[in-house]
Amino acid sequence: MKNFKYMWSTYLSKYVTxxxxxxxxxxxxxxxxxxxxxxxxxxxxxxxxxxxxxPLTPAxxxxxxxxxxxxxxxxxYGFPSLDNVRSFDDYVLSYDRRTxxxxxxxxxxxKENIKFNESVDRSKCEFQPDESIHPYFRSENTDYKGSGxxxxxLAAAGNHKSSQKxxxxxxxxxxxxxQVGVGFNxxxxxxxxxxxxxxxxxxxxxxxxxxxxxxxxxxxxxKNYVKYEVIGANHVAVPTHFFKVILFETTKxxxxxxxxxxxxxxxxxxxxxxxxxxxxxxxxxxxGLLFFDNIAKTKISKINGKKI
Amino acid sequence: MKNFKYMWSTYLSKYVTxxxxxxxxxxxxxxxxxxxxxxxxxxxxxxxxxxxxxPLTPAxxxxxxxxxxxxxxxxxYGFPSLDNVRSFDDYVLSYDRRTxxxxxxxxxxxKENIKFNESVDRSKCEFQPDESIHPYFRSENTDYKGSGxxxxxLAAAGNHKSSQKxxxxxxxxxxxxxQVGVGFNxxxxxxxxxxxxxxxxxxxxxxxxxxxxxxxxxxxxxKNYVKYEVIGANHVAVPTHFFKVILFETTKxxxxxxxxxxxxxxxxxxxxxxxxxxxxxxxxxxxGLLFFDNIAKTKISKINGKKI
Numbered sequence: 001m002k003n004f005k006y007m008w009s010t011y012l013s014k015y016v017t018x019x020x021x022x023x024x025x026x027x028x029x030x031x032x033x034x035x036x037x038x039x040x041x042x043x044x045x046x047x048x049x050x051x052x053x054x055p056l057t058p059a060x061x062x063x064x065x066x067x068x069x070x071x072x073x074x075x076x077y078g079f080p081s082l083d084n085v086r087s088f089d090d091y092v093l094s095y096d097r098r099t100x101x102x103x104x105x106x107x108x109x110x111k112e113n114i115k116f117n118e119s120v121d122r123s124k125c126e127f128q129p130d131e132s133i134h135p136y137f138r139s140e141n142t143d144y145k146g147s148g149x150x151x152x153x154l155a156a157a158g159n160h161k162s163s164q165k166x167x168x169x170x171x172x173x174x175x176x177x178x179q180v181g182v183g184f185n186x187x188x189x190x191x192x193x194x195x196x197x198x199x200x201x202x203x204x205x206x207x208x209x210x211x212x213x214x215x216x217x218x219x220x221x222x223k224n225y226v227k228y229e230v231i232g233a234n235h236v237a238v239p240t241h242f243f244k245v246i247l248f249e250t251t252k253x254x255x256x257x258x259x260x261x262x263x264x265x266x267x268x269x270x271x272x273x274x275x276x277x278x279x280x281x282x283x284x285x286x287x288g289l290l291f292f293d294n295i296a297k298t299k300i301s302k303i304n305g306k307k308i
Numbered sequence: 309m310k311n312f313k314y315m316w317s318t319y320l321s322k323y324v325t326x327x328x329x330x331x332x333x334x335x336x337x338x339x340x341x342x343x344x345x346x347x348x349x350x351x352x353x354x355x356x357x358x359x360x361x362x363p364l365t366p367a368x369x370x371x372x373x374x375x376x377x378x379x380x381x382x383x384x385y386g387f388p389s390l391d392n393v394r395s396f397d398d399y400v401l402s403y404d405r406r407t408x409x410x411x412x413x414x415x416x417x418x419k420e421n422i423k424f425n426e427s428v429d430r431s432k433c434e435f436q437p438d439e440s441i442h443p444y445f446r447s448e449n450t451d452y453k454g455s456g457x458x459x460x461x462l463a464a465a466g467n468h469k470s471s472q473k474x475x476x477x478x479x480x481x482x483x484x485x486x487q488v489g490v491g492f493n494x495x496x497x498x499x500x501x502x503x504x505x506x507x508x509x510x511x512x513x514x515x516x517x518x519x520x521x522x523x524x525x526x527x528x529x530x531k532n533y534v535k536y537e538v539i540g541a542n543h544v545a546v547p548t549h550f551f552k553v554i555l556f557e558t559t560k561x562x563x564x565x566x567x568x569x570x571x572x573x574x575x576x577x578x579x580x581x582x583x584x585x586x587x588x589x590x591x592x593x594x595x596g597l598l599f600f601d602n603i604a605k606t607k608i609s610k611i612n613g614k615k616i
Contacts, residue, residue: 081405083391097389097596098522136593214406216538224543227535230524235532235594285444286543288405 143232152179451540
């Protein structure tokens with residue numbers, strides 16, 4: 001009996017060793033491989049003359065460390081494009097280094113998260129350059145000064161009043177575009193932003209994508225030209241138009257989509273918002289983007305209020 | 309003695325088992341983790357109305373399967389940007405879906421690889437749309453027809469005459485931009501391309517980046533405007549200028565850089581190429597790109613022929 005116990009314990013100890021070594025090696029390799037993926041890409045000093053010491057992706061201000069699940073929530077239905085994507089606590093942005101204006105910003109709005117937190121004070125917010133963008137491509141407050149244009153929010157400040165930090169993050173200059181102030185940013189564009197908040201109170205989960213357009217126009221010579229102003233020393237592009245595409249979930253589990261394009265100019269306050277609705281693919285073609293790429297089209301029941 | 313041998317063999321067999329299991333588990337986990345990374349991203353049908361069944365990244369024609377090491381060679385000193393990168397057998401391209409023209413193309417030229425292979429026949433090459441680009445953003449031959457512009461190569465056909473396949477791949481429309489024909493594409497721009505080939509015969513390893521620019525101009529109202537024509541149903545942008553940045557290794561182990569910008573217009577044939585030289589960072593700022601980002605700037609001994 002003793003002998004049996006002894007054999008058994010030897011037998012057991014041998015297999016325990018083998019299993020322990022096997023599992024440890026497996027998990028070690030998994031850890032090594034995953035660590036490799038998490039390593040930041042090695043960067044040598046940049047070639048360009050000025051700024052060998054400039055850190056390339058510092059946070060412009062403190063961001064929450066664990067906001068990955070929030071980003072997944074915001075981008076649930078797909079990224080419109082993947083160029084220079086930057087994430088903030090409550091919105092995501094893709095930056096166009098050539099125009100110094102975002103390609104798009106993406107927000108996820110619900111009844112709860114657009115609620116106004118009384119401790120939030122918008123007047124304490126300051127417009128600030130986005131230091132995560134290389135200085136060659138970064139817009140500055142001085143670019144807007146004297147230009148005649150507002151620093152117009154793409155992700156609206158009014159959508160992110162749940163905390164002081166969230167609203168402050170909408171004041172970074174990579175979230176701004178030069179907008180006509182009176183008659184546009186402060187009026188009709190603002191009407192559209194308020195409408196989106198109204199939709200967010202009526203429906204579950206509103207996904208909102210906003211961005212600039214640089215649309216061509218036919219000139220007297222019969223040819224089509226894209227023409228836009230650039231302002232300041234950094235040549236920040238003044239978009240000819242802005243778009244907003246919203247997707248919301250109805251109580252019946254369907255998805256509805258609305259797409260708007262507004263010219264960056266004085267708009268009569270009485271013009272109904274519906275007159276700015278356009279087929280979403282016209283924005284996709286003009287902007288070089290694909291919206292809500294993760295949705296099977298059969299799931300969308302209405303576009304611009306019309307059944308499809 | 310026999311007993312010793314027996315013990316030794318048991319001892320050995322136990323450790324061999326442990327080591328074998330350990331190593332196998334490690335390599336199994338490594339394999340599992342790496343396989344996960346290689347999986348293509350899952351794509352649902354795209355939202356946009358037309359083309360749920362369109363494959364998003366097919367090869368426009370057969371590419372070599374094992375050209376990863378060639379790509380590493382071409383891109384040795386860094387990617388200027390990372391938007392929609394496409395690789396061909398002998399050059400790499402980043403596509404701008406908004407303008408329907410590449411952001412940049414990158415080539416690596418040596419004495420050997422620019423040699424003319426006598427079996428290569430350029431006249432057999434046909435301009436063809438790049439089917440790896442989504443149809444919304446793809447330029448077509450019909451866009452150029454009647455526009456008055458040439459389908460101008462960015463990666464020059466003359467740099468890729470080592471095989472019929474390589475030269476054919478330069479005829480894909482994503483490698484084209486609308487260029488003024490007589491006086492530009494067929495003359496001064498061609499002079500610049502020939503100069504790059506001359507440099508490739510004199511030096512080891514020439515890295516050549518070529519792309520379009522859309523430069524602003526001051527108008528009589530004192531403001532700066534970017535203005536460019538767009539052609540065809542797909543609104544292919546006509547760049548105002550083109551750039552070429554070349555980096556070459558001298559026999560002494562130094563790196564020299566030259567940067568050129570040419571307006572997309574008729575240029576007098578007698579204008580010396582050196583008069584189109586510009587500081588490389590002026591192109592970086594205008595194009596939203598960073599060239600040769602992997603090089604410590606101390607390694608570059610000359611820019612535009614001048615010691616730095």
